[in-house]
Amino acid sequence: MATSVAKCFLLSRCSGIIRSVTLQGKLPPVCIRNRNLLSQCPSFSYGNRASDNPQDGHVNIPVDRLTVSYSRxxxxxxxxxNKVSxxxxxxxxxxxxxxIPEDVRQKIILYNKNRINKAGELLVTSEQSRSQQRNMGDCIQKISDIIAKATEKPHEPSAEDIALRASRLEKRNKERLKQKKLHSAVKQTRRVYFD
Structure with missing residues (x-):
């Protein structure tokens, strides 16, 4: 039952209502119960471009690889x-x-240690809505966000940033040495000399 609802949900995305989950938008709650579309759309895609190249920020999420379950x-x-799961x-x-590309998988494992169980499964839950389809959409959006965060490249510091960081470090060191000399002078004045 849960698998068929998940397939319906994902098929509704591929049947023209929404082609893919964009990284910016939320998913509307829709579900088309047409099993003939299963052969047309075996996967669910996310990203901002419609290509299969992982470097483009677009990866297909296969429906048969997701395990979907519903609970109270x-x-x-x-x-x-109390009645509906x-x-x-x-x-x-x-x-x-x-x-998912190997380097992205490693980042997902690194960033989401608390979401991965002992079996190595990434677990995402949602109970924001009273609708199964909306909660399913929220879970897919969360998975999409997790993958998008893992695909982000680190920001390369510019020469200006490096120079600014060096000047701040130098200024901090000068202030530290100044405070150290002041503290030393205070201690010197407390010293009593017996002649």
Whole structure:
């Protein structure tokens, strides 16, 4: 049941409503229950360009690699919360996710140690909404954000930044030495000489 709902959710994205999850936008809650689309869209994509090159910031997320489950959500909601399983839980095995480049996988493992269980699965949950589809969309968005954060390249400092950092360090050292001399002078004045 959970897998079919997840496939429906992801298929609705590929059927023309939304082609991909962009890194900036949130997903609207839609689900088309048309099983004929399964052969047309076997994966879910994220990124800001529609190419399969990992260097372009676009990677396909295969539906069959995601394990989706639903459970009872906590919090207010009355009888609805007690009857309907709306909390979405999406997981995938990070170490064998060949659809993510190796260096990005290593960064995901490094940045998300608390989200990876002993089996090596990255676990993402959402219970923000009272709808399974919205929570599923939120989980996919979280996975997309995790991968996007891991693909970011570190900022290279410019020559101006390096010079500014060096001048600040020099200024800090001068101030430290000045304070040290003042403290030494105070201690010298406390000294009593017996002649």
């Amino acid at each position: 959500s906590s919090g207010p909601g009355g009888q609805h919360v 709306t909390k979405a839980e999406v997981r995938f095995h990070v170490y064998t996710a060949d659809w």
